Amino acid sequence: xxxxxxxxxxxxxxxxxxxxxxxxxxxxxxxxxxxxxxxxxxxxxxxxxxxxxxxxxxxxxxxxxxxxxxxxxxxxxxxxxxxxxxxxxxxxxxxxxxxxxxxxxxxxxxxxxxxxxxxxxxxxxxxxxxxxxxxxxxxxxxxxxxxxxxxxxxxxxxxxxxxxxxxxxxxxxxxxxxxxxxxxxxxxxxxxxxxxxxxxxxxxxxxxxxxxxxxxxxxxxxxxxxxxxxxxxxxxxxxxxxxxxxxxxxxxxxxxxxxxxxxxxxxxxxxxxxxxxxxxxxxxxxxxxxxxxxxxxxxxxxxxxxxxxxxxxxxxxxxxxxxxxxxxxxxxxxxxxxxxxxxxxxxxxxxxxxxxxxxxxxxxxxxxxxxxxxxxxxxxxxxxxxxxxxxxxxxx
Numbered sequence: 001x002x003x004x005x006x007x008x009x010x011x012x013x014x015x016x017x018x019x020x021x022x023x024x025x026x027x028x029x030x031x032x033x034x035x036x037x038x039x040x041x042x043x044x045x046x047x048x049x050x051x052x053x054x055x056x057x058x059x060x061x062x063x064x065x066x067x068x069x070x071x072x073x074x075x076x077x078x079x080x081x082x083x084x085x086x087x088x089x090x091x092x093x094x095x096x097x098x099x100x101x102x103x104x105x106x107x108x109x110x111x112x113x114x115x116x117x118x119x120x121x122x123x124x125x126x127x128x129x130x131x132x133x134x135x136x137x138x139x140x141x142x143x144x145x146x147x148x149x150x151x152x153x154x155x156x157x158x159x160x161x162x163x164x165x166x167x168x169x170x171x172x173x174x175x176x177x178x179x180x181x182x183x184x185x186x187x188x189x190x191x192x193x194x195x196x197x198x199x200x201x202x203x204x205x206x207x208x209x210x211x212x213x214x215x216x217x218x219x220x221x222x223x224x225x226x227x228x229x230x231x232x233x234x235x236x237x238x239x240x241x242x243x244x245x246x247x248x249x250x251x252x253x254x255x256x257x258x259x260x261x262x263x264x265x266x267x268x269x270x271x272x273x274x275x276x277x278x279x280x281x282x283x284x285x286x287x288x289x290x291x292x293x294x295x296x297x298x299x300x301x302x303x304x305x306x307x308x309x310x311x312x313x314x315x316x317x318x319x320x321x322x323x324x325x326x327x328x329x330x331x332x333x334x335x336x337x338x339x340x341x342x343x344x345x346x347x348x349x350x351x352x353x354x355x356x357x358x359x360x361x362x363x364x365x366x367x368x369x370x371x372x373x374x375x376x377x378x379x380x381x382x383x384x385x386x387x388x389x390x391x392x393x394x395x396x
Contacts, residue, residue: 020061020062020063020064020065021063021065021086021087021088021089021090021091022059022060022061022062022063022090022091023043023048023059023060023063023070023084023086023090023091023092023093024057024058024059024060024090024091024092024093025057025058025092025093025094025095026052026055026056026057026058026094026095027039027041027052027056027058027072027074027080027094027095027096027097028056028094028095028096028097029077029096029097029098029099030096030097030098030099031098031099033096034056035052035053035054035055035056035057036052036056036074036077036097037051037052037053037054037055037056038051038052038074039051039052039056039058039072039073039074039077039097040071040072040073040074040197041058041060041070041071041072041095042060042070042071042195042197043060043063043068043069043070043071043197043388043389044068044069044070044071044081044195044196044197045068045069045195045196045197045198045365045385045387045388046068046197046198046387046388046389047172047197047198047199047200047387047389047390048060048062048063048068048197048389049197049198049199063086063389064086064363064389064391065086065087065088065311065362066085066086066311066361066362066363066365066388066389067083067084067085067086067311067312067361067365067367068083068084068086068388069081069082069083069084069195070082070083070084070093070095071195071197072095072097073177073195074097076099076100077097077098077099077100078097078098078099078100078101079177079195080095080096080097081195083367085309085311085312087310087311114148115146117148118146118147118148118155119141119144119146121148121155121183122144122146122155122157122181122183123138125155125181125183125190125381126157126181126190126192126381126382127165127381127382127383128379128380128381128382128383128384129379130379130381130383130384131169132167132169132170132214132218132383132384133381133383134169135167135168135169135383136165136166136167136168136169136382136383137165137166137168138163138164138165138166139164139165139166140161140162140163140164143159143160143161143162143163143164144157144158144159144163144178145157145158145159145160152184153184153185153186153257153260154182154183154184154185154186155181155182155183155185156180156181156182157178157180157181157182158178158179158180158181159176159177159178159194161177162175162176162177163175163176163177163178164176165382166201167201167382167383167385168201169211169214169383170211170214170215170218170383170386171200171201171203171207171208171211171214171215172198172199172200172201172386172387173198173199173200173201174196174197174198174382174385175196175197175198175199176194176195176196176382177194177195177196178192178194179192179193179194179195180192180193180194181194185260186256186257186260187256188256189372190381196385198387215386215390215392216392218384218386219386219390219392220238220327220328220392221239221325221327221328221347221376222377222380222384222386223349223364223366223373223377223380224363224364224365224386225238225364226238226240226323226325226364227313227315227360227364227365227366228362228363228364229364230300230303230304230313230315231304231306231313231360231362233300235300238327239325239326239327240323240324240325240326241297241323241324241326242297242298242300242303242321242322242323242324243293243294243296243297243298243321243322243324244293244294244298244317244318244319244320244321244322245291245292245293245294245319245320245321245322245338245350246290246291246292246293246319246320247288247289247290247291247292247319247320247338248288248289248290248291249287249288249289250285250286250287250288250289251289252282252285253282253285253286253287254282259279259282259283262275262279263276263279263280263283266279286335286336287336288336288338291338293322293338293340294322298317298321302317303315303316303317303321307359311361311362312359312360312361313359313360313361313362314357314358314359314360315357315358315360315371316353316356316357316358317351317353320350320351320352321350321351321352321371322338322348322350323348323349323350323351323377324343324346324347324348325346325347325348325349325376326344326346328346328347329344329345329346329347330345330346330347330348330375330376332376332379334348334374334375334378336374337350337374337375338350347375347376348375348376349373349374349375349376349377349378350373350374350375351371351372351373351374352371352372352374353369353371353372354369354371354372355368355369356369357369358370358371363388363389363391365388
């Protein structure tokens with residue numbers, strides 16, 4: 001290859017890597033097929049969003065390649081949702097919206113004090129407790145409906161409109177439609193489903209510079225950084241080491257539900273200091289034993305593969321995947337997280353698959369079969385949420 005041709009190739013590559021496309025179409029009623037104006041159309045969990053013109057037309061410009069959920073939402077109509085794979089060619093899609101049939105949920109009777117208590121629990125579980133979370137301001141907290149089931153030890157919630165959070169740490173206004181939310185007090189597992197769109201907060205040049213640095217700090221070492229580094233083959237460069245973790249449930253520790261039941265019984269119903277202390281000891285036991293970490297790091301090919309769809313990849317492993325991030329130290333102590341005594345206090349995340357594999361895209365976003373995260377990544381809530389189209393390399 002001539003030197004002149006090599007220069008041209010190197011100049012051209014960045015434009016290929018960050019190619020963009022346009023999504024356009026029209027939103028109409030299913031009954032009369034007339035256009036609907038002022039409908040929110042957005043790619044869920046991204047910064048691509050708009051509202052339709054009076055004739056129902058819309059256009060999303062400059063969309064990065066990747067897999068997204070295209071959403072159309074308007075009061076009085078059922079939400080539209082469709083998974084699309086954005087590549088390098090324009091997409092045109094017409095969206096029919098049927099009239100919404102109101103579905104009545106169970107009537108929730110609660111006092112203001114109970115709602116405040118439930119909301120504080122919801123905020124910690126949904127927004128988080130990190131430094132970023134301390135800079136999050138909720139514009140409309142009462143849009144969230146909350147039900148606390150003492151029988152199931154679970155706080156459940158949903159919203160019929162956007163739950164709006166100004167994240168003043170990252171410089172985003174996050175508008176989140178919460179379909180379902182659950183915080184299981186027995187297992188400690190937090191789960192939710194919904195749709196979100198990001199908007200840039202207005203700010204001075206100095207604020208925008210601080211937001212840019214904070215976004216990069218939040219992104220590096222995150223699960224998205226890991227998955228993207230995995231398919232690009234840059235794990236070592238980005239500071240990730242992956243190993244296999246084997247562990248078994250501790251037979252001396254009863255199930256979490258039984259522990260909670262006994263603690264409540266001997267504390268409130270039939271007080272007994274000795275019995276209560278006995279169950280406190282059980283609660284403090286580690287959930288796992290016979291834990292062993294593979295001495296040799298795994299190679300990417302042992303857990304990663306491409307799919308037949310361009311831009312989509314799979315990750316699959318047995319036991320647990322132990323992800324070490326060597327560029328930052330962990331400040332929080334996780335009781336049930338295994339850490340060898342001779343290992344520096346690096347950030348550690350443990351992944352467990354419930355399905356045979358998980359599917360993720362070129363933006364590092366998991367769409368199907370998402371693993372259960374323990375350790376560092378379990379702290380990431382809405383306060384650490386970045387748009388799917390965010391990339392530190394292209395953050396302007």
